Amino acid sequence: MNLWLMILYGWLSMSAVMALLWLLQRKTGDAGIVDVAWGMGVGLLTLFFVWGRHDGDMTRRIVLAVLAMGWALRLSGYVLWRVMTMPEDGRYQTLKENWGSAAQYRMFWFYQLQAAGSLLFALPMLIAAGGKSPFGLVDLAGVLIWLVAIAGELTADRQLSRFRANPVHKGQVCREGLWNYSRHPNYFFEWLHWWAYVCLALSAPWGWLTLFGPILMLHFIINVTGIPPTEAQALKSRGDAYREYQRTTSAFFPWLPRSKQVTT
Structure with missing residues (x-):
């Protein structure tokens, strides 16, 4: 698959996910779910990139997928536990207070920035997956x-x-x-x-x-x-x-x- 198409599909997918999660946080009042999605997004994008790059060494691609998803599951699982068992992170409470009546509008774009962040930090895996030399x-x-x-x-x-x-x-x-x-x-x-x-x-x-x-x-x-x-x-x-x-x-x-x- 063309690399630029992979990047475009990855960005559009994360943007859509973050838009849905923005709606969810409006209902729950807890913006911390974005931290769960950010890490898991990096892991899932890595799987997509590894799958799409058939030109790289197979062993390296498999290792990349295992490491990235292992990291994502650990981080996102821990953050999800905190979101479900603890009050909203004080950082997000402060942001909402500072943003006032524009809080939800600015939170939407904050979530979209996190979507771009997931893509940005998955790009090293896209590059690594193209390595042809043996592990x-x-x-x-x-x-x-x-x-x-x-x-x-x-x-x-x-x-x-x-x-x-x-x-x-x-x-x-x-x-x-x-x-x-x-x-x-x-x-x-x-x-x-x-x-x-x-x-x-x-x-x-x-x-x-x-x-x-x-x-x-x-x-x-x-x-x-x-x-x-x-x-x-x-x-x-x-x-x-x-x-x-x-x-x-x-x-x-x-x-x-x-x-x-x-x-x-």
Whole structure:
């Protein structure tokens, strides 16, 4: 299938799905469903791209499909559980408050932006699926990166969920396990995961373009939809405790914490 047609079909499909989910969030009042669809969209688009690219090495295409869908199922499943069991994410509550009477109009275009985002982050898989060389050591390194990243995300999510489940910790800041070395270990391992597809794409024509995947993800996490709104919400709910956490703990890359302030 023509690559440009595949990209067009992928964008139209995600745009239609996000429009339907926008209608659903109007009914439920919870905009968090967009995060479920974004990740699953990347996984399903990868399956479509892998199926459509008959010119690539079969082993690499199968590995890409397994890794991308494994990631999508884990992420979207976890977010769906949060959407169904917890109040609406504070980030979306803040957006609606700031947008006022134009909230639903702007939310529609926000959902469409997420549709474009799903397509954008599935494009590295489209490139990687065209690699013709046999599956090799660099590809294997990509699989190992994926395993480390997913294990890290699972561990960070489990540690945070266990901390929040204890009522004694209400209003406190999680510093358990990985959260003692990074304020956002889940985001760090999410970013690390995107390097797996760079390794799988390096042997493909234009494979170097997949470097923009982790670069863009780093930008979004640090400057746009990741850390800034998450920390703004944390400061509102935890105040000085979170400010101290910001002072002592690396924002993104895991590192040894700085010493805490001693009060007298």
